[in-house]
Amino acid sequence: MASILLGENVPDLREALIRLLRRAGHEVSIAGTADDTLTAALAGPFDLVLMNPALPGSDGLDGLEVCRRLRAVAATARLPIMMLSVRQCPADVAAADAAGADDYLGKPFDNATLLARVATLVARGEPAPAADVDLGLLRAVREVMAASHLMQADEVAPTLDRALSRLGMGAVIFLIDHDQVVLRALPVRGREPSEPEPVHEGSLPGRAYMLVRPEPDPQRRGRLWVPLLDGTERFGVIRFEVPGAAGAYDVRWQQRCELIAEIVAHLIASKMSGGDILKVARRVEPMTVAAELMWQMLPPLTSSHQRLALSAIVQPCYDVGGEGYDYAVDGDTAWLVLLGAVGRGLGAAVAGAVALSAIRAARRAGGDLPEQVRAADEHLIEQCGGSRHARFVTGMLARFDLESGLVRYINAGSPLPVIFRDADLLGVVTGGARVPLGVRAEGEVRVGEKVLCRGDRMLLHTAGVTEARAADGSLFGAARLTRLAADCEQARLPAPETLRRLALAVAEHRGGPPSGDAAMVLVEWSPAAARRTVVGPPYPDSAGEAEAPS
Structure with missing residues (x-):
C-alpha cells in the first residue's frame, strides 16, 4: 500500500482515480490546484505524486512547474512523479520528461496499466520518512503514559502539550459542558487561553463533537479537530496543529491524531475522580447536592458494542433530582433501567439512588427482572416509606436478548417506550405494567415481552420529557418527541447526538426553568448505529481523507 498525492482538477476523473487507487489498497491525498499540489508534496511524505501536467495554478504555476520545483528540493528530488494527460504528442511527453517526471500516461488509460505503472514507480522510489514521524510520535506517547502513573488531573493538558511540542505539534483539549452546548479548553500555563467553542452545525469543533468525525480547518490548513472519546463516551474534542500545510488533510496525520485523542480520553477518564479540575471544566454553573449525588451514581452517557448503540441523557444537568438510568451488557444480554423518582431535590435523589442500587445489587446477585423490582420495592419502603416522607419511583426495567431480539420488561409507571424501524414509528411497548417502585404490589410480577428486528430503535423516556410545559401551557407531547426522533x-x-438534540428541543419548548426532571435512554440494535458512535472518516462519503479545498 502506497501513499499517493493526486493532483487533478477535473472532478469526474478525480473521483474515478480515487476509487481505483483506493480499491487497489493505496492511501490517497487530494489537491485540486497546482499550488495545493506543490504545498502538499513538500509537506509530505508521499510515495508517489500523480498529477495532470496542465493543473491550473496561480502566477503561471502548472503541473510541469510543480514537477520542476519538487526536483529542486532535496527532500523531494527523488520522489516518484507520474503525469496523466489527454495530450499525447511527443512534444508533451518530452516536456514532462524535461521537467523531471518519471512516467507519462495518456488519457483515456487502461486501469490495469495505470496500476501496474504506479506499482513500478512506488517500488522504485525511496521509502518515505513516515517511520521517523511515527517513531517520534511513539516517544511522545511513551512520555505521556510514563508520566500518567503519578499524574494529577490538572497535569493532563500540560503534559500532552510538552510531549507534542517536541514534534512541532500543538494540541488543546476542549471538554464538553454537561448541557452539551459549549466546549471549554483546559488551561496550560504559559499558553494563551483558548475561547470556548459553541456546539452547532456552523462550528468545526461542534461538528467534530456532534458527528464523531475529524474536521480539518479549511482556513488553517494545519489545524484538525478530532473527537475525544473514551470508548464511545464523548468527552469533547482536541484541536491539533500538525506540521506542514497539508497535514490536516493527510490520512496518516489524521490517524496519528485520532490515536493521540484516544489515549488522552482514556487518561482523562482515569484522572476524572482524582481531582476536581476536570469536573469543574465541564460545568458552567454549580451543581446542587442532589445532582452531585445522582451523577456519581450513573454510568457513562454512551456505551456502544458490536451489536448495539446505547445512549442516555438526563436534564436539568445541574439540578437533577431522582432521574437516573443504568445498563449492563454481557454476552448476549443487555440490561436496561430508566428511573424517575417522584418529586425533586435531595429527597428524590436519595430515592432514585436507593432504587438504582437495589436493582444493581439484585441483578449482580443473579436476580432476573422480578427479583430486581422486588428488591427496589423493599429498600424504598424501608428507607423512604415513612408517612411524611414516602417516596416512590417510576421505572422501566428491561432485559434484551441480542441474538433473538426478545425484550422482556417491567413497566413500573413509566411512559410507554417507543419503537422505530427505518425512521418510521413502529409502535409503543405495552404490557408488563405494575405500580411504581416503592409501592407494595399484590400478586405475581407480570413481565411483558416484545420481539425487535435488527435495526430497530427503542426510546425510553420519563414523564418529564413529554410533560415539559411551555409558557403558554402547551405540552411537549409524545407526538413531537417521536417526530423529532424519526x-x-x-x-x-x-x-x-440524537438524544442531545431531543433534550435541546425539550428545553427550547419549555423556555424557562424546568418544573421537573427528564431522562431518556435510546437503544439501537444495529452494528451500523454502533459504528456511528466511534471516530469515522472526515466526511460520510469518504473512505480515507478529506479533499483539501483549492
Missing part, C-alpha cells in the same frame, strides 16, 4: 434517524445521527 428526523434524527433519517439523518443517521449517532445515538448520543
Whole structure:
C-alpha cells in the first residue's frame, strides 16, 4: 500500500482515480490546484505524486512547474512523479520528461496499466520518512503514559502539550459542558487561553463533537479537530496543529491524531475522580447536592458494542433530582433501567439512588427482572416509606436478548417506550405494567415481552420529557418527541447526538426553568448505529481523507 498525492482538477476523473487507487489498497491525498499540489508534496511524505501536467495554478504555476520545483528540493528530488494527460504528442511527453517526471500516461488509460505503472514507480522510489514521524510520535506517547502513573488531573493538558511540542505539534483539549452546548479548553500555563467553542452545525469543533468525525480547518490548513472519546463516551474534542500545510488533510496525520485523542480520553477518564479540575471544566454553573449525588451514581452517557448503540441523557444537568438510568451488557444480554423518582431535590435523589442500587445489587446477585423490582420495592419502603416522607419511583426495567431480539420488561409507571424501524414509528411497548417502585404490589410480577428486528430503535423516556410545559401551557407531547426522533434517524445521527438534540428541543419548548426532571435512554440494535458512535472518516462519503479545498 502506497501513499499517493493526486493532483487533478477535473472532478469526474478525480473521483474515478480515487476509487481505483483506493480499491487497489493505496492511501490517497487530494489537491485540486497546482499550488495545493506543490504545498502538499513538500509537506509530505508521499510515495508517489500523480498529477495532470496542465493543473491550473496561480502566477503561471502548472503541473510541469510543480514537477520542476519538487526536483529542486532535496527532500523531494527523488520522489516518484507520474503525469496523466489527454495530450499525447511527443512534444508533451518530452516536456514532462524535461521537467523531471518519471512516467507519462495518456488519457483515456487502461486501469490495469495505470496500476501496474504506479506499482513500478512506488517500488522504485525511496521509502518515505513516515517511520521517523511515527517513531517520534511513539516517544511522545511513551512520555505521556510514563508520566500518567503519578499524574494529577490538572497535569493532563500540560503534559500532552510538552510531549507534542517536541514534534512541532500543538494540541488543546476542549471538554464538553454537561448541557452539551459549549466546549471549554483546559488551561496550560504559559499558553494563551483558548475561547470556548459553541456546539452547532456552523462550528468545526461542534461538528467534530456532534458527528464523531475529524474536521480539518479549511482556513488553517494545519489545524484538525478530532473527537475525544473514551470508548464511545464523548468527552469533547482536541484541536491539533500538525506540521506542514497539508497535514490536516493527510490520512496518516489524521490517524496519528485520532490515536493521540484516544489515549488522552482514556487518561482523562482515569484522572476524572482524582481531582476536581476536570469536573469543574465541564460545568458552567454549580451543581446542587442532589445532582452531585445522582451523577456519581450513573454510568457513562454512551456505551456502544458490536451489536448495539446505547445512549442516555438526563436534564436539568445541574439540578437533577431522582432521574437516573443504568445498563449492563454481557454476552448476549443487555440490561436496561430508566428511573424517575417522584418529586425533586435531595429527597428524590436519595430515592432514585436507593432504587438504582437495589436493582444493581439484585441483578449482580443473579436476580432476573422480578427479583430486581422486588428488591427496589423493599429498600424504598424501608428507607423512604415513612408517612411524611414516602417516596416512590417510576421505572422501566428491561432485559434484551441480542441474538433473538426478545425484550422482556417491567413497566413500573413509566411512559410507554417507543419503537422505530427505518425512521418510521413502529409502535409503543405495552404490557408488563405494575405500580411504581416503592409501592407494595399484590400478586405475581407480570413481565411483558416484545420481539425487535435488527435495526430497530427503542426510546425510553420519563414523564418529564413529554410533560415539559411551555409558557403558554402547551405540552411537549409524545407526538413531537417521536417526530423529532424519526428526523434524527433519517439523518443517521449517532445515538448520543440524537438524544442531545431531543433534550435541546425539550428545553427550547419549555423556555424557562424546568418544573421537573427528564431522562431518556435510546437503544439501537444495529452494528451500523454502533459504528456511528466511534471516530469515522472526515466526511460520510469518504473512505480515507478529506479533499483539501483549492
